[in-house]
Amino acid sequence: xxxxxxxxxxxxxxxxxxxxxxxxxxxxxxxxxxxxxxxxxxxxxxxxxxxxxxxxxxxxxxxxxxxxxxxxxxxxxxxxxxxxxxxxxxxxxxxxxxxxxxxxxxxxxxxxxxxxxxxxxxxxxxxxxxxxxxxxxxxxxxxxxxxxxxx
Amino acid sequence: xxxxxxxxxxxxxxxxxxxxxxxxxxxxxxxxxxxxxxxxxxxxxxxxxxxxxxxxxxxxxxxxxxxxxxxxxxxxxxxxxxxxxxxxxxxxxxxxxxxxxxxxxxxxxxxxxx
Numbered sequence: 001x002x003x004x005x006x007x008x009x010x011x012x013x014x015x016x017x018x019x020x021x022x023x024x025x026x027x028x029x030x031x032x033x034x035x036x037x038x039x040x041x042x043x044x045x046x047x048x049x050x051x052x053x054x055x056x057x058x059x060x061x062x063x064x065x066x067x068x069x070x071x072x073x074x075x076x077x078x079x080x081x082x083x084x085x086x087x088x089x090x091x092x093x094x095x096x097x098x099x100x101x102x103x104x105x106x107x108x109x110x111x112x113x114x115x116x117x118x119x120x121x122x123x124x125x126x127x128x129x130x131x132x133x134x135x136x137x138x139x140x141x142x143x144x145x146x147x148x149x150x151x
Numbered sequence: 152x153x154x155x156x157x158x159x160x161x162x163x164x165x166x167x168x169x170x171x172x173x174x175x176x177x178x179x180x181x182x183x184x185x186x187x188x189x190x191x192x193x194x195x196x197x198x199x200x201x202x203x204x205x206x207x208x209x210x211x212x213x214x215x216x217x218x219x220x221x222x223x224x225x226x227x228x229x230x231x232x233x234x235x236x237x238x239x240x241x242x243x244x245x246x247x248x249x250x251x252x253x254x255x256x257x258x259x260x261x262x263x264x265x
Contacts, residue, residue: 020230023209030213040194044215048189051213055206108185108202108210117190 001036001143007071008032014057014064016083019107022058025066026051032070039146045121046075046141052114053137057081059104061134074123077139086129093119093127152176152261154218154241157197160259161245161252163220166227168241176218179261181253185210193264199252203227208234208242217241222249 002008010032012025030047038046050068057064061083069076086092093115100110119125124140155172158165165172181199182188185206188198194215200207203225211219212234219235220243221227227244235242245252257263 020205022206023213026213027209040215044192044194044213047213051209052186052189107204107206108183108188109206111184111186113184113186113190117186120190 001038002070002072004072007069010066010068010070012066012068014054014061014066014081016058016060016062016064016081018058019103022055022107023051025054025068029068029070029075033075036070038143041146042075042141042143046077049118049121049139049141050077052118053077053079053139055107055109056114056137057083059100059109060084064134072143074143075141077137077141079137079139080134081136082134085131085133085135086127087131089127089129152259154197154243157220157256157261158243160255161220161243161247163243163245166242166244167232167236168217168239170239171217171241174218174241177262178264179253179256180264181249188214188216191264196264197256197261199249199256201225201249203231205230205234207231208238208240211235211240212238219243220245220252222247222252 026047033043061081064081067078095116096112098112104110122139123142126138129135154174176197179197183202197218198216199220218241
């Protein structure tokens with residue numbers, strides 16, 4: 001575990017359409033969280049959220065950057081992408097709604113479950129989007145919320 | 152049920168993860184949809200899938216799933232194999248269909264997660 005006031009920062013670049021690399025940021029963060037002895041349930045909630053978000057950038061955007069900050073209190077994830085943006089965020093949050101391409105579906109995604117799954121696994125989620133410019137997604141997972149209940 | 156018994160029953164072939172042959176498998180989940188797999192909170196499951204690509208292994212890595220069974224002789228790529236080895240995942244292929252695999256295992260007492 002990290003001392004109070006200490007934090008670790010990571011940055012990853014994601015290229016749209018690069019499916020074979022989707023998940024590398026999540027994989028790195030998982031290794032770090034394991035080394036820090038973070039509770040297994042918390043790790044799973046964090047990496048499932050990050051992985052879904054990473055797949056979203058690969059699936060929908062041209063490119064994006066992922067910033068992860070790990071402190072003794074929380075795992076904060078910020079994803080900023082350049083892409084088409086989301087026309088209707090509340091629609092995108094609905095389970096089953098998806099605009100994914102057939103290629104995304106072939107990879108086992110694009111069933112309209114990603115954003116709801118991120119919401120379910122995180123303690124805080126905020127999504128902002130400008131059509132034609134891109135989307136910013138902010139996710140937080142509290143280190144001590146082991147039972148995964150929404151606060 | 153031990154993993155090695157499951158492999159025998161399904162005419163399976165273990166591609167990597169020999170150290171897991173004596174693992175006890177109690178629960179299984181079958182899906183080709185990785186988003187669906189990512190909603191399963193339990194980790195101690197056998198994943199039965201017809202989806203053979205790198206995201207199958209990535210999803211297993213993120214979900215802490217250690218046993219993955221590919222049905223209908225789906226071809227495993229070198230990239231999938233390397234990632235499975237790196238994460239200590241037992242990767243099995245079976246010639247049986249998903250329906251047949253599920254039927255056999257369900258009959259023998261492997262439990263569903265939902």
